[in-house]
Amino acid sequence: MKKKKKLKKAILLILPLLIMFYISSCYFVKEIYYYNSSKSFMTYIVYGLIIFTALLMILFTYFGIKEIKENKLRKYILYFIILGLTIGLQFFITLNISKISTSLEKITNKEAGYSSSIVALKESNISSIKDLEGKKIGMISDPNNIEGYKIPTEIIEKENIETENITSFDEFSEMINALYKKEIDAMFITSSYVSTFSSNDGFEDIADKTKVIYEKNKKVIKKGNESSKTLNEPFTMLIMGVDSSTSSLKKSNSFNGDTLMLITFNPNTMNATILSIPRDTRVPIVCTKTKAKNKINATGTYGAECVMDTITNFTDIKIDYWVKVNFQGVVSLVNALGGINVDVPYAFCEQDSQRRFGKNMIYVEKGYQTLNGEQTLAFARNRHTWPMYCGKKYSNYNSNDFVRGQNQQQIVNAMANKLKDIRSLSGIYDILNIVGDNIDTNIDKDTMITGFDTFKNILFNSKNINSDDFIGTQRLYLSGFDNTINGIYYFEYSKESLKEVVDAMKINLEIKKPVMDKDFSFSINSPYEDVQIGKGTYKY
Secondary structure (H helix, E strand, C coil), rough: CHHHHHHHHHHHHHHHHHHHEEEEHHHHHHHHHCCCCCCCCHHHHHHHHHHHHHHHHHHHHHHHHHHHHCHHHHHHHHHHHHHHHHHHHHHHHHHHHHHHHHHHHHHHCEEEEEEEEEECCCCCCCCCCCHHCCCEEECCCCCCCCHHHHHHHHHHHCCCCCHEEEEEEEEEHHHHHHHCCCCCCCCECCHHHHEEEEECCCCCHHHHHECCCCCCEEEECCCCCCCCCCCCCCEEEEEEECCCCCCCCCCCCCCCCCCCCCCCEEEEEEEEEEEEEECEEEEEEECCCCEEEEHHHHHHHHHHHHHHHHHHHHHCCCEEEEEEEEHHHHHHHHHHHEEEEECCCCCCCCCCCCCCCHHHHHEEEEEEEEHHHHHHHHHHHHHHHHHHHHHHCCCCCCCHEEEEEEEHHHHHHHHHHHHHHHHCCHHHHHHHHHHHHEEEECCHHHHHHHHHHHHHHHHHCCCCCCCCCHHHEEEECEEEEEEECEEEEEEEEEHHHHHHHHHHHHHHHCCCCCCCCCCCCCCCECCCCCCCCCCCCCCC
């Protein structure tokens, strides 16, 4: 009887702990299975950990039964300590893996958000969709445009809007002008129209002049990523900046397309090239019905895939991945990194992240320095002087889209270099949470996982290099000339400059072999100057 009581007591002590271990093991297996990827070596690690966990479960079960039978106090204590520590460690690891998985799930979300609104002038008496009866409504004519045509068509059918009241337009800007001139009473337009068009000449006051009377949201599965490349081999990436005062990446696929950077990265050599494409560059917009030439920033209204296809068409560089970045997230990201180190070419002032003037202006001095998040965003945005707000000291410079592009290249390079300093789990979580909320991309989960190995190599190599430039960055420049057609300004790129830029990218991608310069000369009396590829004198 006494022996049975001891046996019962041993079972009551060991069994709950074993059940806890089984639960924590299942939770652990579930979380690590997320990293099972056919494209990555992580598959072997995942299955190895699953097998190891299964063996632990068998071993702890075996020794648990053995301890119950032997019923020895000393062995009980040792078993309890080992099993308790294993459960604690397993829960700790699993929770941290779960946090990273959640952030990656946000970044690699397969759904794209689209949203269309019916917009009217604020001064009009139109306040609801019922007031549109007998009114002229503008709509984009291109059936490929989801937010300008497809969703509006669904709204027309659902709300029984009379089709004879619809006026078709080829371009959003043409339609907005028609609304301003009261040639139409309302228009179907992307819900992110304020951030998309407020930086365009003539539409700076679009937020103050218009009002939204109806909105429809829609989720669409993103176009599948056709690239077979992993992040462990040379790849191309298009970074698209969304200059918004709010976080709207998940809501609407349209954006202003003002900041476009084409990046190539070679993990084998740790070299990167960065090309900023001016927003006014005149190129064929391949996703439109006519494929007519227009400013490249117009592609943003058709979504990220249109921007990528258009750039591929005129550069002959196949783009593997795109990343859309909300500039608002730059403030938080830079602050989380502890600031970034850049060489500011001139003293300037700029609106803050909320686009406010006056006492909220951001002031930045000239020279090499550490910028915080607000200063970094101001540096990324700056292309105008504001003498009426800042005075001569902070307005004594000439800036434009080209200068802004060079500034943004510095920022990207500085942020990439600062990532090497992240060592704590809390720092990684902060970065992942910010990135998850402010980035949209076509990089899928499996491909993202392949980047872990590259990131590990970057961190390992950075420990042995005391320099901010442990990633070799080649900043490229697209030269060209100004052109005005029908009163509209365009930038016409030089084909010679583009060829030099494309050659440099293809060399970094290992598509093309470099040609050695046999005419190189050097004099100790003439300091060597690094020539920026694509920036030169060309025949136009």
